Amino acid sequence: KAGVTQTPRYLIKTRGQQVTLSCSPISGHRSVSWYQQTPGQGLQFLFEYFSETQRNKGNFPGRFSGRQFSNSRSEMNVSTLELGDSALYLCASSYRGGQDEQYFGPGTRLTVT
Amino acid sequence: AQTVTQSQPEMSVQEAETVTLSCTYDTSESDYYLFWYKQPPSRQMILVIRQEAYKQQNATENRFSVNFQKAAKSFSLKISDSQLGDAAMYFCAYRSWGSARQLTFGSGTQLTVLP
Numbered sequence: 001k002a003g004v005t006q007t008p009r010y011l012i013k014t015r016g017q018q019v020t021l022s023c024s025p026i027s028g029h030r031s032v033s034w035y036q037q038t039p040g041q042g043l044q045f046l047f048e049y050f051s052e053t054q055r056n057k058g059n060f061p062g063r064f065s066g067r068q069f070s071n072s073r074s075e076m077n078v079s080t081l082e083l084g085d086s087a088l089y090l091c092a093s094s095y096r097g098g099q100d101e102q103y104f105g106p107g108t109r110l111t112v113t
Numbered sequence: 114a115q116t117v118t119q120s121q122p123e124m125s126v127q128e129a130e131t132v133t134l135s136c137t138y139d140t141s142e143s144d145y146y147l148f149w150y151k152q153p154p155s156r157q158m159i160l161v162i163r164q165e166a167y168k169q170q171n172a173t174e175n176r177f178s179v180n181f182q183k184a185a186k187s188f189s190l191k192i193s194d195s196q197l198g199d200a201a202m203y204f205c206a207y208r209s210w211g212s213a214r215q216l217t218f219g220s221g222t223q224l225t226v227l228p
Contacts, residue, residue: 042218043204043216092216103160104150106156
């Protein structure tokens with residue numbers, strides 16, 4: 001079974017632009033969670049989607065948004081990029097969320113210049 | 114809100130020796146999960162071991178075992194017979210039993226394995 005895939009793996013954007021990151025979960029998994037990893041703040045939860053609905057949200061500004069499609073693939077969008085948005089963005093999928101294990105993708109490295 | 118603390122930013126161990134990584138957490142909940150994740154240089158997070166708070170028995174996965182002290186809110190990871198491939202950043206993480214399904218991570222411990 002293929003693992004969680006994230007595209008693109010690396011991305012360079014300019015301050016003020018917007019960006020969309022994609023995550024394809026493991027086949028059959030319906031829950032997708034997003035995390036931001038930075039040297040200063042560590043790993044922080046962004047949001048979780050289940051069956052196309054946002055089920056949980058972390059403490060991030062409204063510039064960070066996401067969605068999930070009927071095939072469970074998820075996208076996250078960051079508008080009006082700031083230098084501080086430079087980070088590794090990790091996606092994790094699980095069958096239903098809750099007690100199920102989360103399996104992580106390789107991440108997307110976003111650099112904002 | 115739950116917090117997870119890893120007080121050892123860096124640790125080193127000789128190959129084939131044993132090392133213990135520390136983790137403490139703060140929560141008012143009685144049911145929850147605790148995890149250790151490994152993040153090698155490839156940056157892919159890999160689940161090492163999982164512990165349900167209601168289980169008194171400490172979890173074990175091959176060379177990896179935990180010492181779970183619920184009253185002390187302590188959750189340490191012991192790696193036996195350390196191998197070069199164990200070198201990575203190790204994160205301790207907490208997850209609620211209930212509706213909040215996100216993982217709360219500690220700041221990580223960078224483990225170096227010396228040949």
